[in-house]
Structures are given as structure tokens and as C-alpha cells.
Amino acid sequence: MTPHHTERLVLRGWRPADREPFAALNGDPLVMEHFPKVLSRAESDASADRVEAHFERHGFGPWAVEVQGGAPFIGFVGLLQVGFEAPFTPAVEVLWRLSRSSWGQGYATEAAREVCRIAFEELGLPALVTFTVPANRRSRAVMERLGMTYDPGEDFEHPNLPEGHALRRHVLYRLSAAQWRQR
Numbered sequence: 001m002t003p004h005h006t007e008r009l010v011l012r013g014w015r016p017a018d019r020e021p022f023a024a025l026n027g028d029p030l031v032m033e034h035f036p037k038v039l040s041r042a043e044s045d046a047s048a049d050r051v052e053a054h055f056e057r058h059g060f061g062p063w064a065v066e067v068q069g070g071a072p073f074i075g076f077v078g079l080l081q082v083g084f085e086a087p088f089t090p091a092v093e094v095l096w097r098l099s100r101s102s103w104g105q106g107y108a109t110e111a112a113r114e115v116c117r118i119a120f121e122e123l124g125l126p127a128l129v130t131f132t133v134p135a136n137r138r139s140r141a142v143m144e145r146l147g148m149t150y151d152p153g154e155d156f157e158h159p160n161l162p163e164g165h166a167l168r169r170h171v172l173y174r175l176s177a178a179q180w181r182q183r
Contacts (some may be wrong), residue, residue: 079118112142156172
């Protein structure tokens with residue numbers, strides 16, 4: 001898999017050495033505060049297996065992110081087929097999860113912009129979505145910097161979480177290829 005470069009980052013395929021820092025990322029309570037739970041090492045490894053399988057099936061997925069000349073793994077940014085039924089599916093999601101030590105440096109936005117470019121210019125996708133819980137201000141700020149649009153009428157209950165779960169309510173953001181080209 002050919003790596004993609006931004007000004008400061010490399011988006012690349014996963015390596016066996018990424019699994020340990022990936023498990024640390026998934027086990028960090030602050031990183032995972034807007035997810036149902038932190039992941040055990042076994043759950044994290046299973047997630048990495050799913051990432052690799054997604055690349056095999058679709059030709060894209062969440063790329064490992066490293067800082068050029070710096071940290072060899074700070075998290076992932078990429079594309080994922082939405083794996084549940086909702087009013088907006090089928091759809092491809094742009095997503096990210098970075099280590100706490102890399103927050104506040106613009107890495108998520110920089111990498112996600114490159115992923116949007118790949119989605120629209122290389123893969124020819126017509127649109128992307130992304131979603132999170134309403135309280136996730138950091139991710140919502142990235143969504144807005146990417147030029148994604150939010151319509152409160154598209155808020156939804158995440159079907160993989162039980163009724164009454166504190167994180168069930170999600171906001172949906174969209175970005176079309178036409179919007180991307182107009183930027």
C-alpha cells in the first residue's frame with residue numbers, strides 16, 4: 001500500500017509494531033471518553049484485524065498515522081464503510097482517533113483533509129459522512145474545519161448502543177464531492 005504524505009504526516013499501512021501503541025490509544029480513558037468503553041488489548045487487536053480486512057475488501061480503510069521524522073504511530077485517520085443501518089446508509093465515513101499527546105497540533109484536520117482528497121480525487125466517492133456524540137467538541141471542530149455540513153434534523157440514535165445509553169444520540173456531518181471541489 002502506497003503511503004500518503006501531508007506537510008507533517010505520513011498516512012500508511014499498518015505494521016505489527018503499531019499494535020502496542022494502538023492498544024494504548026484504545027485503552028486511554030480520555031481518548032475513549034465519547035465511546036462506550038476503553039478496549040482491552042485483545043479487543044484492540046481484533047479492531048486492528050478488522051482494519052486490515054476492510055482494506056482487503058474495499059481498497060481503503062483507516063490508515064496508520066505517523067509524524068514525519070517523529071512519532072512512528074500517533075493513531076489512525078481514514079475511511080470506513082458504515083457498518084450499521086441508518087437513514088444515511090449506505091455511506092462511507094471519514095474517521096480519526098489520535099493519541100492524546102498529539103492533540104491540539106492540527107494533525108487530525110491535516111490528515112483528514114488528505115483522506116477527503118483521496119476519497120474524492122482518487123477513489124471517486126460521491127460523498128462522505130462522519131458522526132459523533134453531541135458533546136465531542138474536538139471532533140466536531142475538525143468536521144467543521146473540513147467544511148462538512150451539519151443538519152440537526154439528521155441527528156440519530158446509534159443502533160449499536162442500547163436505548164437509554166448516554167452515548168446513543170449522535171450528530172451527523174456530511175461532505176459531498178461537489179462541496180469539496182468548491183472549497
